[in-house]
Amino acid sequence: MSWQDLVFLCGSLLTVVALLPTLRNANARIPLGTSVPKLTLAVVYTATFHSLGMTFSAVGLLGTAVAWSLVAYYRSPSGRLSLPRSRPSGLEGPATVESSSALGHDGDRL
Numbered sequence: 001m002s003w004q005d006l007v008f009l010c011g012s013l014l015t016v017v018a019l020l021p022t023l024r025n026a027n028a029r030i031p032l033g034t035s036v037p038k039l040t041l042a043v044v045y046t047a048t049f050h051s052l053g054m055t056f057s058a059v060g061l062l063g064t065a066v067a068w069s070l071v072a073y074y075r076s077p078s079g080r081l082s083l084p085r086s087r088p089s090g091l092e093g094p095a096t097v098e099s100s101s102a103l104g105h106d107g108d109r110l
Contacts (some may be wrong), residue, residue: 003058004057005054005057006063009059009062010060012060012063015067016063016064016067019067019068019071020067023067023070023074024073025075028075029077030071032076035071035072035075039065039068039069042061042062042064043065045057046058046061046062046065049061
């Protein structure tokens with residue numbers, strides 16, 4: 001392990017930490033035009049560092065790739081798996097359904 005390996009590992013871990021607030025914020029929307037290229041570069045760099053024998057750098061960049069893939073999946077503008085939104089104010093409580101016996105044959109109220 002070289003000092004360069006540790007430098008790249010620290011940089012990758014810093015990127016993962018920097019992405020955590022985005023992943024935790026259900027309202028965050030990151031365009032796929034940003035997250036997919038970053039994810040792709042992280043995967044390419046992972047393979048490159050692994051081929052150079054820089055294992056720690058490769059592991060760090062794999063973590064970065066996973067973080068960007070989570071951003072792409074959960075925080076894209078389409079909001080694929082966004083958290084359920086709460087109901088607007090004034091609609092709290094169960095919905096009231098009238099029984100069919102309270103309606104006439106034509107659907108009008110009796």
